[in-house]
Amino acid sequence: xxxxxxxxxxxxxxxxxxxxxxxxxxxxxxxxxxxxxxxxxxxxxxxxxxxxxxxxxxxxxxxxxxxxxxxxxxxxxxxxxxxxxxxxxxxxxxxxxxxxxxxxxxxxxxxxxxxxxxxxxxxxxxxxxxxxxxxxxxxxxxxxxxxxxxxxxxxxxxxxxxxxxxxxxxxxxxxxxxxxxxxxxxxxxxxxxxxxxxxxxxxxxxxxxxxxxxxxxxxxxxxxxxxxxxxxxxxxxxxxxxxxxxxxxxxxxxxxxxxxxxxxxxxxxxxxxxxxxxxxxxxxxxxxxxxxxxxxxxxxxxxxxxxxxxxxxxxxxxxxxxxxxxxxxxxxxxxxxxxxxxxxxxxxxxxxxxxxxxxxxxxxxxxxxxxxxxxxxxxxxxxxxxxxxxxxxxxxxxxxxxxxxxxxxxxxxxxxxxxxxxxxxxxxxxxxxxxxxxxxxxxxxxxxxxxxxxxxxxxxxxxxxxxxxxxxxxxxxxxx
Numbered sequence: 001x002x003x004x005x006x007x008x009x010x011x012x013x014x015x016x017x018x019x020x021x022x023x024x025x026x027x028x029x030x031x032x033x034x035x036x037x038x039x040x041x042x043x044x045x046x047x048x049x050x051x052x053x054x055x056x057x058x059x060x061x062x063x064x065x066x067x068x069x070x071x072x073x074x075x076x077x078x079x080x081x082x083x084x085x086x087x088x089x090x091x092x093x094x095x096x097x098x099x100x101x102x103x104x105x106x107x108x109x110x111x112x113x114x115x116x117x118x119x120x121x122x123x124x125x126x127x128x129x130x131x132x133x134x135x136x137x138x139x140x141x142x143x144x145x146x147x148x149x150x151x152x153x154x155x156x157x158x159x160x161x162x163x164x165x166x167x168x169x170x171x172x173x174x175x176x177x178x179x180x181x182x183x184x185x186x187x188x189x190x191x192x193x194x195x196x197x198x199x200x201x202x203x204x205x206x207x208x209x210x211x212x213x214x215x216x217x218x219x220x221x222x223x224x225x226x227x228x229x230x231x232x233x234x235x236x237x238x239x240x241x242x243x244x245x246x247x248x249x250x251x252x253x254x255x256x257x258x259x260x261x262x263x264x265x266x267x268x269x270x271x272x273x274x275x276x277x278x279x280x281x282x283x284x285x286x287x288x289x290x291x292x293x294x295x296x297x298x299x300x301x302x303x304x305x306x307x308x309x310x311x312x313x314x315x316x317x318x319x320x321x322x323x324x325x326x327x328x329x330x331x332x333x334x335x336x337x338x339x340x341x342x343x344x345x346x347x348x349x350x351x352x353x354x355x356x357x358x359x360x361x362x363x364x365x366x367x368x369x370x371x372x373x374x375x376x377x378x379x380x381x382x383x384x385x386x387x388x389x390x391x392x393x394x395x396x397x398x399x400x401x402x403x404x405x406x407x408x409x410x411x412x413x414x415x416x417x418x419x420x421x422x423x424x425x426x427x428x429x430x431x432x433x434x435x436x437x438x439x440x441x442x443x444x445x446x447x448x449x450x451x452x453x454x455x456x457x458x459x460x461x462x463x464x465x466x467x468x469x470x471x472x473x474x475x476x477x478x479x480x
Contacts, residue, residue, distance in 0.1 A: 050295025060247030064258035078313025095337030114142015123153030137223030289408030
């Protein structure tokens with residue numbers, strides 16, 4: 001296979017003022033090895049906003065995650081820009097909207113493309129600053145050799161290249177997926193028919209990386225496959241929750257977080273380690289009892305309503321971030337890369353990014369709000385978020401028909417499509433469930449939100465309005 005360099009980049013205008021740009025770090029630059037915090041980024045899969053006890057869950061217990069929230073900053077309004085796996089992960093890793101990078105949807109085993117290696121990931125940024133970098137878990141940014149984690153800044157990798165339901169036992173798609181591969185670095189070391197030990201194995205590999213990297217600053221990206229269907233749990237948590245299998249799985253993910261924190265304490269690293277916990281998108285509601293909770297937020301995964309894009313967001317750094325703070329300002333996963341850049345003194349990517357550092361916010365300060373965008377499908381601008389305001393654009397979205405009898409056996413019910421005929425404005429501070437359109441009484445806000453939308457369309461395009469966008473880049477592509 002030959003890697004085809006397919007990236008292009010037009011001059012980035014000052015049209016929206018949402019990008020950050022500095023020189024991409026070069027491998028030859030002198031490494032900075034002064035006292036820097038370790039970083040542990042834990043990314044769940046399909047976990048709902050209401051799946052943690054501190055966010056409202058009552059049918060299962062999450063004591064470790066609740067304690068994590070008590071020890072740091074817990075966001076009430078923390079977003080992903082895309083309510084689907086690969087796109088959400090591309091945005092997290094690069095601080096850039098995935099539609100700008102031509103990463104859409106959820107890549108499967110047939111994909112010939114992935115995250116372009118010319119993009120700078122969090123791992124690449126930190127590696128040049130002297131960090132050991134390790135990834136454990138679900139990657140989903142291209143399973144072809146040029147796109148694997150070890151080609152994107154990670155020293156080591158253990159996990160699945162894409163979603164755990166992309167296997168021969170999929171309940172709806174028979175004889176399509178090959179055996180599910182488990183990778184160690186660039187080699188397939190096993191194929192999985194049973195995933196019951198997956199969370200445990202991920203946790204053990206994460207602890208091994210911490211042990212091996214304890215003498216230098218390290219970045220651990222722990223991307224759990226759970227709570228994505230199919231749900232699996234080890235014997236130690238089977239039957240432990242009141243809810244059933246989903247609750248058991250949640251409790252095991254919570255246990256994993258506790259094991260990571262325990263290891264950091266044992267090695268006297270806890271006080272100098274930043275821990276970030278969030279998820280890639282909301283719950284896959286069609287799976288009924290095998291799906292998580294939105295805490296009443298509207299819709300779920302695969303939509304740009306808040307049930308699909310608002311996630312738990314917890315940031316802990318002892319003696320730096322205030323403990324027990326509940327943050328009501330809006331932020332997004334694209335902000336994680338530039339925030340870590342500011343904390344570690346790392347250089348931002350050469351190619352423009354869309355996030356901003358929210359370090360002042362994490363330290364307890366107010367920041368000027370900025371517009372955030374929710375894109376879905378193939379480059380559809382579906383929503384604009386600005387502080388407490390959210391405007392949802394006319395579009396079609398999936399929903400579960402009223403009166404549907406939900407299942408609890410891992411088999412999904414069918415969605416149907418609904419149409420939002422005109423743009424709707426919501427005040428999330430008083431209506432987090434997006435029930436009441438207040439556009440008619442807030443015409444100035446509507447005008448501002450429409451202005452933001454037009455800026456985004458000119459910048460990144462919008463399939464809903466057939467806008468092209470002038471600052472798009474290309475994904476990486478292979479040729480056989």
